[in-house]
Amino acid sequence: MATRSPIINVMIKAADRAARGLKRDFGEVEQLQVSPKGPSDFVSTADIKAERAVREELVKARPTYGLLMEESGVTPGTDGQHRWIVDPLDGTTNFLHGLPHFCISIALERAGEVVAGVILDPIRDDLYWAERGIGAYLNGRRIRVSSRRNLGEALLATGIPFQEHGDHSAFAAELSAVMPKVAGVRRFGAAALDLAYVASGRYEGFWESGLQPWDMAAGILLVREAGGYVTEIGGGENMLDSGSVLAANDQLHGTIQRLLTSSEPWKRPRAQP
Incomplete structure (x- = not known):
């Protein structure tokens, strides 16, 4: 078994504490109080409780670090170098519909670079973690x-724009370019787990636009430490700023990118998410 560093242990402890509450609430999902945060975008009491649990553990262990959290936003740190990036419940819509596919995602950023990440799937009890240079x-x-090289054998995952979010026609063109060439495309509704599945070889690749930093910070590090490539769909390196991500194994990343960007919408300005 791999030896975990003190910082990874801090992150796992925070994720474990949040997971206990999420599992309890998932069993009573119909009783949750839910308030609308936007079209098809909800925040539940479960999100808020999970974020509070993560925050308390992280602040107790590293009180000088800043935080970027989905529900409460930015809390500046005093050391100026470190920041936690947290999604306490990635897959909220799944959670609220009783679908057992969601996770807690925690990343640590140092001087603008993600150096550690933890993704915990509480239902399957799957704990993913990565640290820069450690694996x-x-x-x-x-x-x-x-290690698959043949695109025809590749299973990909993606995220589908919903309601007023994203560019629906651009996504449809991307999907039309990819679907005839691959073994299948899946949409499970939790980007952090999609990235973790790429890292663990369950998918050959994953792409999505309109994401937030907390959706992908930990997952990007996981894929890279597992030997994969991660860029923006168009090839840039500013995934956390742009919200665009393409993660794949080292054999197929370039091929998938060429397919996605061969569609007509990539030849014109793209709508903002």
């Missing part, structure tokens, strides 16, 4: 991206 792990076992 990526699932339940203590070292993981690697898939």
Whole structure:
């Protein structure tokens, strides 16, 4: 079993505490109080309780670090170098519909670079973690991206724009370019887990636009430490700023990127999410 650093242990402790509450609430999902935060975008009492649990553990362990959290936003730190990036419940819509596919995602950014990440799936009890230069792990076992080279055997994942979010026509063109070439495309509704699945070889690739930093910070590090490539869909390196991400194994990243960007919408300015 891999030896975990003190910082990874801090992150796992915070994720574990949030997971206990989420599992309790998931069993009573119909009783949750839900308030609208926007079209098809909800915040539940479960989100808020999970974020509070994560925050308390992280602040107790590293009181000088800043935070970027989905529900409460930015809290500046006093050391000026470190920032936690947290999604206490990635897959909220799944959670609220009783679908057992959601997770807690915690990343640590140092001087603008993500150096540690933890993703915990409370229902399956799957714990993913990665640290820069140390590798990526699932339940203590070292993981690697898939070694498949043939696009026709590749299973990909994506996120589908909903209601007023994103550019629907651009996504439809991307999907039309990819679907005839691959073994399948999945949409499970939790970007952090999609990235973790790429890191562990369950998917060959994943792409999505309109994401937030907390959706992908930990997952990007997982994929890279597992030997994969991560860029923006168009090839840039500013995923956390742009919200665009393409993660894949080292054999297929370029091929998938060329397919996605061959569609007509990439030849004109793209709508903002």
